[in-house]
Amino acid sequence: MSALITCSHVDFGYENHDAVVDLSMEVEEGDYFCVVGVNGSGKSTLVKGLLGLLKPTAGTITVAEELKRTGIGYLPQQTRSQRDFPATVCEVVLSGALSRRGSRPFYSSAEKRMATSAMEKLGIQSLQNHCYRELSGGQQQRVLIARALCAARKMLILDEPITGLDPWAIQDFYGLIRHLNREEGVAIFMVTHDVANVVSQADKILHLQQKALFYGTPSEYEKSPQGRKFLGGGDLWE
Amino acid sequence: MGVIMEMLSYPFLVRAFVGGILISICAALLGVSLVLKRYSMIGDGLSHVSFGALSVAVAAGWAPLFVSMPVVVLAAFFLLRITENGKVKSDAAIAMISASALATGIVATSLTTGMTTDVSSYMFGSILAMSPRDVKLSAMLSAVVLGLFVFCYNKIFAVTFDESFARAAGVNVSFYNILIAVLTAVTIVLGMRMMGAMLISSLIIFPTLTSMRVFKSFRGVVLSSGIVAAVCFCIGMTASYRFSTPAGASVVLVNLAAFSGFWAAEKGIQRKNKGERRL
Numbered sequence: 001m002s003a004l005i006t007c008s009h010v011d012f013g014y015e016n017h018d019a020v021v022d023l024s025m026e027v028e029e030g031d032y033f034c035v036v037g038v039n040g041s042g043k044s045t046l047v048k049g050l051l052g053l054l055k056p057t058a059g060t061i062t063v064a065e066e067l068k069r070t071g072i073g074y075l076p077q078q079t080r081s082q083r084d085f086p087a088t089v090c091e092v093v094l095s096g097a098l099s100r101r102g103s104r105p106f107y108s109s110a111e112k113r114m115a116t117s118a119m120e121k122l123g124i125q126s127l128q129n130h131c132y133r134e135l136s137g138g139q140q141q142r143v144l145i146a147r148a149l150c151a152a153r154k155m156l157i158l159d160e161p162i163t164g165l166d167p168w169a170i171q172d173f174y175g176l177i178r179h180l181n182r183e184e185g186v187a188i189f190m191v192t193h194d195v196a197n198v199v200s201q202a203d204k205i206l207h208l209q210q211k212a213l214f215y216g217t218p219s220e221y222e223k224s225p226q227g228r229k230f231l232g233g234g235d236l237w238e
Numbered sequence: 239m240g241v242i243m244e245m246l247s248y249p250f251l252v253r254a255f256v257g258g259i260l261i262s263i264c265a266a267l268l269g270v271s272l273v274l275k276r277y278s279m280i281g282d283g284l285s286h287v288s289f290g291a292l293s294v295a296v297a298a299g300w301a302p303l304f305v306s307m308p309v310v311v312l313a314a315f316f317l318l319r320i321t322e323n324g325k326v327k328s329d330a331a332i333a334m335i336s337a338s339a340l341a342t343g344i345v346a347t348s349l350t351t352g353m354t355t356d357v358s359s360y361m362f363g364s365i366l367a368m369s370p371r372d373v374k375l376s377a378m379l380s381a382v383v384l385g386l387f388v389f390c391y392n393k394i395f396a397v398t399f400d401e402s403f404a405r406a407a408g409v410n411v412s413f414y415n416i417l418i419a420v421l422t423a424v425t426i427v428l429g430m431r432m433m434g435a436m437l438i439s440s441l442i443i444f445p446t447l448t449s450m451r452v453f454k455s456f457r458g459v460v461l462s463s464g465i466v467a468a469v470c471f472c473i474g475m476t477a478s479y480r481f482s483t484p485a486g487a488s489v490v491l492v493n494l495a496a497f498s499g500f501w502a503a504e505k506g507i508q509r510k511n512k513g514e515r516r517l
Binding site: 051053072074076077079080081082085086087088091092095096098099101105106107129130131134147151 | 274275276388389390391392393395396399400402403404405406407408409449450453454455456457458459
């Protein structure tokens, strides 16, 4: 397997404080990579860095040529104003093709076909002319994943994707992500609070608290002191 | 029909119609993005700043349009910054700026000419306000706004729907936000003297909210907003002439009627769908 993104000794910071310090990690093709940590531990900063929206203050990020060409699909946190946005499912999914548009103003039929196939993969084709705001939380999430797939097939970055979903939709969501990862070979990079669910799914776990407190496989994580604390199994008073 | 022919025989009314329709369409299109991003307050804030700048300019004897234009554009940058940064306090900050700008305008006017009909016409608009130069400027503005919505339509959709995603897709989100705020500022300055400072923001907000009642797609909302704005303006203007009511207020009331109509239509559609589901 080849590495899609390699970070070596990377620092990210804003004007007067460091958000992420000395981070080394690797996202490989077909990986299921999860980042956990408390609020303000630098997870969102890391996502911005991987998307190229923030330059590292030290260290290097190497992005594979292949990934540079195909791009990264991104699923940001949902905003409040989106929930009652008047747009059809088709319009939202198609907007994923934007990164390939460059300065050309209109979408081509090839891009429209790509949007259709992304909707097929997520089983939302029958909803394509429905209004986004009339969908359930889980359906909206599927639409946004389809949009991300329309942007890129190799790798998805998901930022706290289960926020605001009901328990049933959460299970559905994890099933979907696992399917995309195993069957379609999409590398997943997910930032989440939901450690308990993630441990059973991911290939790699990064516990971030400015620095990498833990970086390894889920089974190692369950045995590590950080993992035991975060999973609630260990002694909190340690 | 006779009323319309009669109206069109007055050059100032022809100017008011042409300029007003163009400005209404610009305001409605820009309004779609502003309203959906929860930036409606920017439009309201800008109209108050515009009033302040205009009153000060008139009181000082400067050319009103060329003083208020840069001031309002600057205010647009500033209000956008406030709204983007502090989500929690931004509405309060904009309300504060609005009131201050209004107060500055009123004090400046009362110190020089006194509170005359001029002030009233800035606040509530005057049908006589469209000069030939205003019409030319409105035509230029609408060319820019329409061009933006045709050629950058997909980017505007992305920026309006999801800034984070658009940014990750390589769209210069700040550029589009500033562009929309600046074009809104120009629209407000041009439309204010006809519609009135207190009423111009309705041109930005109403058409979108009206269209959202019935249309489910972004494209539908954009197209319908433009059409609703133009139609409401024409009806309002004709009513204003026929019944000698103030132009701006008449247009706003027609917009309110359109909103109520669309709202009733939405309820009707929902009831019909429910009925069908039951069958």
